[in-house]
Amino acid sequence: MQLVLDHSILVFEPHTLMVPGQERAPHNGLTTGGKVVRELPPVTDGSACRAWLAAQLRAYADTPCSAYERLEPALVLFDQVQALGPSDFGVELASYLAELLGELWRAEQIETVLDAVLPWVDAGFGEAVAVHVLALRCRMHLRFGRLSTALALLDQVTRRAAASPRDIDRAHCARALGGALSAQAQFEPAIAAMRDAITGYQACRDRGRWVDIYASISVAYRHLGERAAEQRTLQEGMKTAVAQKRWISACNTAASLAEELLTDGREAEAVPLLRAAEEYLRLAGPGGERIAKEVHAAQATLAARQGRLGEAIALMQGVVADTRAYSMRRQVVFRLKQLARWQLADGDSAAALATVQEAHQMELDETREGSRRDMALELQRIELAHAQQLKLKAEAYADELAARASALQDALDLQRELQAELIERSKLATLGHLLAGMAHELNTPLGSALIALSTATELSRSLAHHLADGGPVSRSRFTADLGRCKEGAELARRNVEQALSLVQTYLHIDAGHAPEPMRRVVLGRLVEAAWQRAVTPGSPLRLRCRADFELELPAEALTEVLLQLFQNIERHAYGADQEGVVDVDARIEGGQVLMAVADHGRGIACELQSRVFDPYVTTRFGQGRSGLGLFVAQVAVVQRLHGRITVDSRPGQGCRFDIEFPAAELSPSTVLPAALAAH
Known part of the structure; x- marks a missing residue:
């Protein structure tokens, strides 16, 4: 199952505001005791880890709000996986962790998790989720205003997605592209790209957290001044979140839409949405702690509209406090300005002035930072x-x-x-x-x-x-x-x-030779067998072979070469009944088999050496010899062994044939001394 989440530029950023009487859950440490740690798979057991992750993904997709209880065990396992170094499972686990963190609106932790595995992705690990991880990191850069960094990463996402066989990767890419276009105020193409992403996720039957894309589309419509389209998109996103049982997203969208409608004076439509948001917050359980502030902001807006300014101010002060702790500066400014209007309407001009000054100071700081970035x-x-x-x-x-x-x-x-x-x-x-x-x-x-x-x-x-x-x-x-x-x-x-x-x-001269069958042989024994076949019984010549190791090679082709060389030596190197020694040495060097066949006979005449491998070159033409022996040997070396053969000779000092051809692709244990191979 492929999971995905979205934290690209949203107009309504959920952050923690506790309902009265609720205690804040701890952010660190295990929340379910030692049992969770004991139930984790051994980190060194790859099969058990993958089975555990697959079960977690299925259970989380069935019940998205279970992310709260699944987060801490996953973090513990991720710490253990990191200690072992890069792995495919580590990248896949980080993808799952980022999904859980997104479900709980803990955007500040997502970057830490992703940054830990990005070097692994660059090294080729986690290919199945690489585009998802890179696209999510790109959206995190956009969320925190790092446009140039995001665009550089988007280029990598686009290239990987284009080469991927998975349609889901193209949906990830379209989503990141939509966020990048929106950040550059190209809202119409941004909407089209994000709609393409939604269509892609739906076509893949993806059960990840792509419902947030609707909120990003609503932002684009707001910038285009299309309020009706903005609100329709929020309604669409809320219905999708409810259908997926993503109560946190549903709560955020319902509360945001209710606040929009109250701002437009449509209280009758807003109140049912606010009640729905409160119910979604209840269904979200402990994991919805950071989204509660959006519900209270809508409640404060309703109270202000109904003339209960004191209640509205108190609620909004709580919203500002949590927004300051968890949200981005522009969202704090937005809430401060709301608060200042209500303080002024309530007659507390001093408090309103202080609030406005704080908002302006934050805007000034934002402008300065923006100028530095510019x-x-x-x-x-x-x-x-x-x-x-x-x-x-x-x-x-x-x-x-x-x-x-x-x-x-x-x-x-x-x-x-x-x-x-x-x-x-x-x-x-x-x-x-x-x-x-x-x-x-x-x-x-x-x-x-x-x-x-x-x-x-x-x-x-x-x-x-x-x-x-x-x-x-x-x-x-x-x-x-x-x-x-x-x-x-x-x-x-x-x-x-x-x-x-x-x-x-x-x-033997046929150029269209079929692929040579490979045989595992002791090279010295193959040489001796070829010698016995080639030399006349009772010949005074002796063979001295130093090739006592085992390997795989085209045995028939090499045998043919040796037969031709040995017959040539017997017929031409020595006189009739003359004693002599023929040396054969072989070794493997640089992936090549190097073999030398040398005699100590009369050698080859200088005028023949340049033509010794040509057909019909012989000193005994018409005496029963065809002059094809060395020609056939060369053809066998080149065409069947895919190597080369050379000759070095001086008259009266013997002749040496050097054969070189590729060794088979073997494991380190394949080439063995013959003494060991025999055992």
């Missing part, structure tokens, strides 16, 4: 204008640099086009060379197979004709012809197998 804003405006000028100069310089960069980019693009054309031509030349080599390699076995099959076919046809003519065929001739047919078929089979083997080699 001067600060003007200074900020001048500094901003200066910064804007510097920005324009910087932008002009940036445009000049951009023009130069564009010219350089055009030249670079032309160079890349030429380079791409050269590469394309090189590809075509390589493709032609590759196709020519393929044709040459396939032509030999397929031609031999064709000759063998033709010979066998001719022999079998001749033998068949001779038998068909009824001529005698000796056993020796029949056996000889049959043997030659068998030899031809066997020769054809071997040549076709050789051609198929070449075709299989070409398949």
Whole structure:
């Protein structure tokens, strides 16, 4: 459930005035004894805390005036959560706490709660309620006259709401926007924005405290001089508050509307509203202590209208006392001026003069503070204008640099086009060379197979004709012809197998290779298995491998690379029956697998080193070697391992192939020494 409250600019600010005989409830400490603390969930149990908060939200939404009894336990839990540091639950709990405080009209405490979690929100915690918390903080800045700070925060609210998938966040944003427009005297768009917020909350079936928006809309109508619309809006807000059982809001709206009607001389309409306000105050219970002054202000206005000035003055003096303690200065001034009029009408001109002087002094203090704020804003405006000028100069310089960069980019693009054309031509030349080599390699076995099959076919046809003519065929001739047919078929089979083997080699060059399956292997064992497959049995060559650790990798692709490298070493690095050692070293560094395969043989001729990975480059062309081995190895490394392979060789000093490819995304425990992995 998403909860929300409003403390944007209101014309009627409820603050405490106690009814006769009522004692003020304490503002600090637990109000329900140690039982409340014992019923709180363990702060380290996230599931229990969330279950507790969900139950509290449901119960509060069902009975909003239970906020009074729910506040202190929530504050105790919030203190404990703060001690643990940032968390999603901490931000959500602060959102709930702000709702409770708003229900009880304790605006001065809301800022403290929100400021405690704003750094958490900025750090990414509490995403589900982040827009609500930021929008509420924006409205608090507006309430206390910090317009520039509010507007800066509103920009963040707007961006977050636009990116949010939740419609409720757009309602929060519209509400804050309406308050900001109202603070800048743009009352008509403010009304439209706040109406949009109400529509959004209703569409979301939100059960939060958005009923206060009606009071903000009534303020805008008052500034526009539309008294009828103002009073209709207050009536609408009162009905909504009653429907939601928000007795504190209903009391505030009913008392305020009754006072408005009494000011207009409509006593008959005002009295029933005043009686309703008194009943709503009773239903609000202890949580309504701060709203009582609005009821007494309406009672004082009714008494003054009926000529009971002494009673009206006494009531209003109590209202002023509580307004001075809890409300903003402009509201105190408003009540002092009311009181002065009644004191003057009652014949106490000295008291009236003192009251007016106090009101004027407060207005003067407000004006001075306003002037200081205006001067600060003007200074900020001048500094901003200066910064804007510097920005324009910087932008002009940036445009000049951009023009130069564009010219350089055009030249670079032309160079890349030429380079791409050269590469394309090189590809075509390589493709032609590759196709020519393929044709040459396939032509030999397929031609031999064709000759063998033709010979066998001719022999079998001749033998068949001779038998068909009824001529005698000796056993020796029949056996000889049959043997030659068998030899031809066997020769054809071997040549076709050789051609198929070449075709299989070409398949490894396929660029559209499917994603390689990952296998968890001990790297040293994989290297040894590839060595056994690649090297001729009984070979005098020895393998020396230092790669004894386990990891996940595309095992088939790496095996193919090692097969090609080992076969290349056996055929080219050493002479026939020459002993030698092949070293394989591997390690993981910076998220990359680094592997080196080195021999100590005759090395690669200088003129071949730049072309060693090209297809059909071999020193034994026409001697059963195709020249595709290292080409296939490079294709496997690049396309299947997504890495690279390089060669370093000096004639007579051996050859070293370095392979580098990305290691799989693994947890710290995945890469283990093989000795540990075996256990």
